Amino acid sequence: MKGTKEGLVFEHLLQPGRIGQITTKNRIRFAPQITNMCDPETGEVTEREINYLVEKAKGGAGIVTAQGGYVQPLGKGYPRQMAMDRDENIPGLRRLATAIKDHGAMAMCQIMHVGRLAHPKYAGLDEMPVGPTAMEPMIPRFEPCREISREEIREIVRLHGEAARRGKEAGFEAVDICGINGYFIHSFLCAWSNKRTDEYGGSVENRARVCLEIIEAVRAAVGPDYPILLRLNATDLKNGGSPEEEYTRIALMCQEAGVDALSATVGMYESDLPAITSDIKPGHWLYLAENWKKAGVKVPIMMAYRMSRAEVAEKAIAEGIIDFWEMMRPLMADPYIPRKLEEGRPEDIALCVACNYGCFVPAESAQACTMNPRFGKEGDESLLIKPAPVKRKVLVAGGGPAGMEAARVAALRGHEVTLYEKGDRLGGQLNLLATTPNWEEWADVAKYFVTQVKKAGVKVVLGREVTAELVEREGPDRVIIATGPVLDVPDVPGVHGKNVVSVFDVLAEKADVGRRVAVWGGRHFAVYTADKLAARGKEVTLLTDLPKWGRGISPTIIIGYKIRFRMIGLNALRNAELERITDTGVVVTHKGEEKAFDVDTVVIATVRRNRGLAERLGVEKDFIAGDCRAPRRVFSAVHEGYDAGLKA
Ligand SMILES: Cc1cc2nc3c(=O)[nH]c(=O)nc-3n(C[C@H](O)[C@H](O)[C@H](O)COP(=O)(O)OP(=O)(O)OC[C@H]3O[C@@H](n4cnc5c(N)ncnc54)[C@H](O)[C@@H]3O)c2cc1C
Ligand SMILES: Cc1cc2nc3c(=O)[nH]c(=O)nc-3n(C[C@H](O)[C@H](O)[C@H](O)COP(=O)(O)O)c2cc1C
Ligand code: SF4
Numbered sequence: 001m002k003g004t005k006e007g008l009v010f011e012h013l014l015q016p017g018r019i020g021q022i023t024t025k026n027r028i029r030f031a032p033q034i035t036n037m038c039d040p041e042t043g044e045v046t047e048r049e050i051n052y053l054v055e056k057a058k059g060g061a062g063i064v065t066a067q068g069g070y071v072q073p074l075g076k077g078y079p080r081q082m083a084m085d086r087d088e089n090i091p092g093l094r095r096l097a098t099a100i101k102d103h104g105a106m107a108m109c110q111i112m113h114v115g116r117l118a119h120p121k122y123a124g125l126d127e128m129p130v131g132p133t134a135m136e137p138m139i140p141r142f143e144p145c146r147e148i149s150r151e152e153i154r155e156i157v158r159l160h161g162e163a164a165r166r167g168k169e170a171g172f173e174a175v176d177i178c179g180i181n182g183y184f185i186h187s188f189l190c191a192w193s194n195k196r197t198d199e200y201g202g203s204v205e206n207r208a209r210v211c212l213e214i215i216e217a218v219r220a221a222v223g224p225d226y227p228i229l230l231r232l233n234a235t236d237l238k239n240g241g242s243p244e245e246e247y248t249r250i251a252l253m254c255q256e257a258g259v260d261a262l263s264a265t266v267g268m269y270e271s272d273l274p275a276i277t278s279d280i281k282p283g284h285w286l287y288l289a290e291n292w293k294k295a296g297v298k299v300p301i302m303m304a305y306r307m308s309r310a311e312v313a314e315k316a317i318a319e320g321i322i323d324f325w326e327m328m329r330p331l332m333a334d335p336y337i338p339r340k341l342e343e344g345r346p347e348d349i350a351l352c353v354a355c356n357y358g359c360f361v362p363a364e365s366a367q368a369c370t371m372n373p374r375f376g377k378e379g380d381e382s383l384l385i386k387p388a389p390v391k392r393k394v395l396v397a398g399g400g401p402a403g404m405e406a407a408r409v410a411a412l413r414g415h416e417v418t419l420y421e422k423g424d425r426l427g428g429q430l431n432l433l434a435t436t437p438n439w440e441e442w443a444d445v446a447k448y449f450v451t452q453v454k455k456a457g458v459k460v461v462l463g464r465e466v467t468a469e470l471v472e473r474e475g476p477d478r479v480i481i482a483t484g485p486v487l488d489v490p491d492v493p494g495v496h497g498k499n500v501v502s503v504f505d506v507l508a509e510k511a512d513v514g515r516r517v518a519v520w521g522g523r524h525f526a527v528y529t530a531d532k533l534a535a536r537g538k539e540v541t542l543l544t545d546l547p548k549w550g551r552g553i554s555p556t557i558i559i560g561y562k563i564r565f566r567m568i569g570l571n572a573l574r575n576a577e578l579e580r581i582t583d584t585g586v587v588v589t590h591k592g593e594e595k596a597f598d599v600d601t602v603v604i605a606t607v608r609r610n611r612g613l614a615e616r617l618g619v620e621k622d623f624i625a626g627d628c629r630a631p632r633r634v635f636s637a638v639h640e641g642y643d644a645g646l647k648a
Contacts, residue, residue, distance in 0.1 A: 009314075010310055010314050010341045010342075010346075011314075012027065012314050012317040012318045013026060013027050013028060013310065013313055013314050013317060013325055013338075013341060014026045014027070014338075014341060014342060015027065016062075017062060017300065017323060017324055018300070019063075019106075019174060019227045019229065019260050019261045019300055020174070020225065020226070020227035020228070020260035020261075021225050021227065022106060022173055022174060022227050024062035024063055024106050024324075025062045025104065025105075025106075026060070026061075026062035026338060027062060027317055027323065027324045027325055028060070028061045028062050028063070028324070028325050028327070028337070028338045029061060029062065029063035029064075029065060029108075029302055029324050029325070029326045029327075030053075030056040030061045030063065030064045030065055030105075030326075030327065030328070030331050031065060031263070031304045031326045031327060031328040032065045032066065032067050032068050032110040032112075032176060032178070032231075032328070033067055033328050033332070034067045034068055034077070034078045034081055034082075035049060035052055035067055035080075035367060035376070036078055036079065036080040036081070036363070036365075036366065036367060037049040037052060037080055037376065038067075038080045038081060038082045038083070039080070040079050040080050040122075042083060042088075043069075043070065043076070043080075043081060043082055043083025043084075043085075043089065044083065044089065044092045045082060045089075045092035045093060045095060045096045047379060048376065048378075048379065049066075049067075049082070049096065050095060050096050050099050051378040051379035052376060052378055053066060053096065053099070053100055054099050054100065054103050054378070055335045055378040056100075056105070056331055056335050057099075057100045057101075057102075057103035057104055057105035058103050058335070058336075058339075059331065059334075059335035059336040059337065059338055059339055060104075060336065060337075060338030060339035060341075060342060061105055061331065061335075061337075061338050062105060062106060062324075062338070063105060063106045063108050063174075063324070064100045064105040064106070064107060064108070065108040065109070065110055065176055066082065066093075066096055066097075066100075066107070066108070066109045066110060066172070067081065067082050067110065068081070068082070068110045068111070068112030068114075068178045069081070069082040069083060069084030069085075069089075069093075069109060069110060069111055069112060069163060069167070070082070070083055070084065070085055070112060070113065070114070070123075071084060071085055071111050071112065071113050071156070071159040071160050071162070071163040072085055072113060072155075072156060072159045073085060073120065073123030073124070073125055074113075074118060074120050074123070074125060074127060074129070074130065075112070075113030075114055075115065075118055075156070075184060076114070076118060076119065076120065076122050076123040077112075077114035077117055077118050077119055077122070077183075077363070078119075078122065078363045079119075079122045079363060079364055081122070084109070084111060084163040084166050084167060085159065085162075085163065087166065089166060089170075090166050090169055090170050091170075093109065093166065093167065093170035093171075093172070094169075094170040094171050096170075097109070097167075097170050097171035097172045097173075098171055101171070101173070106173050106174065107171065107172050107173055107174075108172060108173065108174040108175065108176055108229070109167035109170070109172040109174075109175055109176065110175070110176040110177075110178050110231075111160055111163040111164055111167065111175060111176070111177055111178065111218070112178035112183060112184075113156055113159075113160070113178075113183065113184035113185075114129075114183045114184065115129065115130060115131050115145070115182075115183050115184030115185075115186075115187045116129050116130065116131030116132075116135065116142075116145035116182070116184075116187050116193065117129065117142055117181075117182055117183060117187075117269060118130075118143075118145075119142075119143070119363070128143065128144060128145060128146045129142075129143055129145040129146075130145055130146060130147075130148040130152060130184075131145040131146075131147070131148065131184075131187045131193060132147065132148065132187055132188050132193060132194040132195070132196050132200060132201060133147055133193065133194060133195040133196060133201075134146050134147045135193065138269075138270045139269055139270065141362070141363070142269075147196075150198065150200070153200060153210060154213075156184065157210065157213045157214050157217050158217055160177065160214045160217055160218055161214075161217035161218050161220060161221035162221065164177075164217075164218040164221045164222050164228075165221040165222065168221075168222050168223075168226055173227070174226065174227035174228070174229060174260075175218060175222060175226070175227070175228055175229070176229045176230070176231060176263070177214060177215065177218060177228065177229070177230045177231065177259075178231050179211055179230050179231050179232045179233070180231045180232065180233050180265040180268070181233075181265070181267075181268050181269060182268035182269045182270060184210075185210060185211045185214060186233055186268065188200060188201075188207055188208075188209075188210040188211065189207050189208060189211060189232075189233065189242060189247075189250060190207075190233070190236055190238070190241050190242050190268070191207065191240065191241060191242045191246075192236065192238050192239075192240040192241045192242075192270075194207050204242070204246045204249055204250065205253075207242070208250045208253050208254075211230075211232075211250065211254065212253060212254070212257045215228065215230065215254060215257040215258060215259055216257065216258075219257075219258050227260040227261065228258065228259050228260050228261075229259065229260065229261040229262070229263060229302075230254050230259045230261075230262055230263070231262075231263040231265055232247065232250065232251060232254065232262055232263070232264065232265065233247055233265050233266070233267070233268065234247050234248075234251075234264040234265065234266060234285075234288035234289070234291070234292065235247065235266055235267065235285075235288055236267065236268055236271065237266065237267040237268070237271035237272060237273040237274075237275060238267075238268065238270060238271050238272055239272055241268075244288065244291065248291055248292055248295045248297075249295075251264075251292045251295070251297050252295060252296060252297060255297055255298065255299050259299060260299055260300075261299050261300040261301070261302065261323075261324070262292070262297065262299055262300075262301050262302070263301070263302045263303065263304070263326060264285075264288050264289045264292060264301055264302070264303045264322075265303075265304070265305065266285050266288065266305045274556070274559070274560055275305055275306075276305055276306050276329070276354060276356075276556075277354055277356065277438075277556060277557055277560055278353060278354040278355075278438045278439055278441065278557070279437075279438040279560060280305075280306045280354075281306070282306050282307060282308050282309040282312045283306075283307065283309070283312040283315075283316065284306060285303065285305045285306070286303065286312075286316050286321050286322065288303075289301045289303050289316075289321050289322045290321045293320065293321065300323035300324055301322050301323055301324075302322055302323060302324035302325070302326045303316075303322045303324075303325075303326055304326035304327055304328055306354060307325060307326065307327060307330070308327070308329070308330045308351060308352050308353075308354070310325075310337065310341055310346055310349070311346075313325035329352045329354070329359055329369075330351075330352040332352065332359055332367075332369045332372060332375060333350050333351065333352035333369050333370070333371035333372050334349050334350040334351075334352070334371065334372065335372075336349075337349050347447075347448070347451050348448075348451070348452070348455075349448070350371040350372065350445075350448060351371070351441065351444050351445055351448060352369075352371060353439070353441040353442055353444075353445060354441075355370050355554070355557075355633075355634065355635075356554040356556045356557055357370050357554055357633065357635050358370055358375070358635060360554055360555070360556050368635070370633070370634050370635040370638060371445070371638060373638060373639045373642040373643070382646075383646070385409055385412045385413060385645075385646070386413065387413060387414045388413040388414050388415055388648070391414050391415060391416065392415045392416070392476075392477035392478050392648065393415070393416050393418075393474075393475070393476045393477045393478070394407075394410045394415045394416065394417045394418070394476055394477065394478045394479075394480065394648045395417075395418055395420065395466070395471060395474055395476035395478070395479050395480070396410070396417060396418070396419045396420065396458075396479075396480045396482060397420055397466035397479065397480070397481050397482060397483050397613065398420075398421065398422075398428065398466075398481065398482035398483040398484055398626070398628070399419055399420070399421030399423070399425075399426035399427065399428060399460070399462075400426075400427065400428020400429055400430065400482060400484050400626060400627070400637060401428060401430060401445070401446075401449060401626065401634050401637040401638050401641065402428075402482035402484075402625040402626025402627070402628075402636075402637035402638070402640055402641040402644075403419060403421070403428070403480070403482030403483075403625070403626070403641065404419065404426060404449040404450070404452070404453050404641070405449065405625075405637070405638050405641030405642050405645060406480045406482055406625055406640075406641040406642070406644040406645040406648070407419040407453055407456070407458045407480075407645065408449070408452045408453050408456045408458065408645065409641070409642055409644075409645025409646055409648075410478075410480070410644075410645040410648040411453075411456035411457050411458045412456050412645075413645070413646070413648070415478075415648055416459075417456075417457075417458045417459065418458070418459045418460075418461060418474070418476075419453060419458050419459070419460050419461070420461045420464050420465075420466045420470075421460070421461070421462050421463075421464070422463070422464060422465035422466070423462070423463070424462055424463055425462065426446070426449070426450050426453070426460065426462070427443075427446035427449075427450070428446075428484055429484060429504075429525070429627070430442045430443070430445055430446040430449075430634070431443070431446055431508075432504065432507035432508060432525075433507075433525070433528065434446065435507055435532065436507070436528035436529065436531060436532045437528075437531050437532060437535050439528065442634075445634075466483070466613065467613070468613070468616045468617055471617055478623065478648045479617055479619050479623065480619075480623045480624075480625060480644045480645075480648060481611075481613055481614040481617070481619050481623065481624045481625070481628055482624075482625045482626045482628060482637070482641060482644075483610055483613060483628045484610065484626065484627045484628055485607035485608060485609060485610050485627040485628060485631040486607065486608060486609075486610045487502050487503070487504065487604060487606070487607055487608075488604075488606040488607050488608035489604055490520065490578050490604070490606065492578050492579060492580050492581065493580040493581070494580050494581030494582055494583075495581055495604070497581055497582075497583065497602075499514070499581070499583065499599075499600065499601050499602060500581055500601075500602045500604060501513065501601060501602070501603055501604070502603075502604055503519075503521065503525055503526065503529050503603055503604060503605035503607075506529060506533070506603050507525075507529060507532070511601075512601070513533065513538065513600075513601045513603070514538075514599070514600020514601040515537075515538060515539060515600055516538070516539045516541075516598065516599040516600045516601075517533050517538045517539065517540050517541070517599055517600065517601045517602075517603060518540075518541045518542075518543055518585070518586045518597050518599040518601075518602045518603070519533070519540060519541070519542050519543065519603045519605050520543050520544070520578060520586070520602060520603065520604050520605060520606060521542075521544060521603075521604070521605030521606045522542070522544025522545070522546035522548070522549040522550065522551060522574060523546075523550075523551050523552045523605075523606075523631075524550070524551075524552045524553050524633070525605055525607070526542065526544065526549075526605035526606070527542065527549060527550050527553060527561055529603060529605055530542045530565075530570060530572075531561065531564070531565075531570075533603075534565075534568055534570050540570050540571070541570075541571045541572075541573070541597050541599065542565075542570065542571070542572040542573070543572075543573050543576050543578070543586065543588055543597070544572075544573070544574050544575075544576060545574075545575065545576055545577055545578070546574055546575075547574060547575055548574060549572050549574050550562075552632070552633060573588070573590060573595075575590065575591070576588040576589065576590045576595075577589040577590075579594065581602050584598055585597050585598040585599045585602075586599060586602050607627070607631045608631065609627070609628060609629060609630045609631060610627070610628040611624065611628060611629070614628070622643065622644060622647050623644050623647070623648070624640075624644075625637065625640035625641045625643070625644045626640055626641060
């Protein structure tokens, strides 16, 4: 049966849906994503943007939404954001809408004004952003905003209608109004950012006025039968923000005003709590949609926000909590999720675990994705996995993500691939990372790679260390080295004492750790190890010579650790020089003074590259992948593994 695997049936996700007058082929929507791939000067749609969204349509999403298009230059928030503010944009928008539809998805556009979070300089304007109330930014990358006048509000309302008209003329089949995230509409809805005393501030009816006027203007522009969706916050996660009950009331008001569907969203830039980090379990926010349903919302509701698991979405639709499954990051990681569900192979889904690494980057930087080396390069034929012209015997050393990805890709190209892992199972550091709090899903990523390696026909040899002699004996045509990092043991007195253990042994439960522990290291594995030990009731001190602890962790994630460490009283010292380890503890120099910490165990959590084997064998750089090249992240492991597999 289609859409069935291991007892999981995705019939609700895969059944047709309806928004207004339009039927969608399934209940899966790619949520809007500013990709920063449009023309920086004109905001015109580029081929790269088209290729990106076509990939989502090819992957089977029933609805593919284009990124928020700015309705006015003053409402532009990103350097390469798509423009919808001029009729000249229509031909480019038409090429995009047509390409999406040609690949079988419903094409939806989104209109957006980012209000007080704008960067007018990106549109060549020397002006301040506008918001309901003048305010200083809470986040340094934003600017102070000035209070918008009533005349300007009316103009922006009108411009939303104009932008929606352009979307319709370009052939988009529905329009999404962006009412979230602290942007223009939401800044009025949210009591924290709206302190106005006129008819646009104060009561919930007044704060909702802009939103309702925009819905009215859009409806007037697109006509009675054209589907309108509104993305609306269901919670602000902000002290001083609007209560959830108010958003439920606003959802009902918007339904009354004629929207055909609602997308329930969570949080804003300035939220006090995280909304989409890995500590939020898939499905956590569904109660918000359920509240809307219980309060009488009858139009279809959709929801993203860590809805990364098909089985969670399937159940939520089956139970009537939501009507459509929205995803942004999960479809960044794997655009082919819908197709894989349809074909009954959910085990082939490359899972987004909310590492927030490539997708949360400064506005000026290019986005990327840990799990998807082809992200943003969908039109680059050279990155497709195609049959190799010459079939080779390929030996891969190391069964972490880099080695597994290299082996998978090389095998899919038709090579005869053997993957050697010196340990007793594949996965490498993913198996260790997955034992730390809130990162359990990396175990599923490891499982995904193991499955793919097997399906691709790779021969796996466990418990065998690759040496120069083994390579000579096997005589492969190509060797790929992906042996991961080695522990970087600091050269200080006492480092070989019985009370000193390796981070790898601690995580693998192979080392005894006393009650009081010092972790030496400041990068992700040191921080997560400290967290794991603290969660087990140990008294932990994190010591690093780095100027900041947490290097390599996304700012969206590090904030959670800072809060947690403060709450549990985990001591973290940076800019410390390790001096010596004694029987009773560890001594560092900090700001020119020696400091001693009495601990039972010292965990060495610093690593370095591991190129010995590659150098002995004379392996070229292109075939050295992941942390053995330089200790970094899963991102570099997967991407370099993919490249090595393509070149093998
Ligand atoms: C606690 C912890 C937290 C982390 N946090 C993050 C994070 O938040 N985000 C992130 O992106 N990354 C994180 N990382 C790092 C990430 O796991 C690594 O960057 C990634 O696993 C590197 O992949 P790799 O394949 O290059 O090496 P590894 O995963 O180290 O795999 C190498 C494999 O090669 C095997 N091997 C070694 N020598 C040989 C040999 N001669 N022959 C055969 N096999 C051999 C090893 O046994 C191992 O299985 C973390 C790691 C840890 C331990
Ligand atoms: C890089 C990036 C760009 C985004 N761009 C938009 C956008 O243009 N319009 C919008 O409504 N939401 C935007 N969002 C929010 C996403 O659509 C989505 O709601 C959010 O990422 C949570 O869903 P997820 O867990 O499926 O990623 C963006 C999010 C990110 C990380
Ligand atoms: S970079 Fe990480 S969080 Fe972002 S989409 Fe890719 S897998 Fe998901």
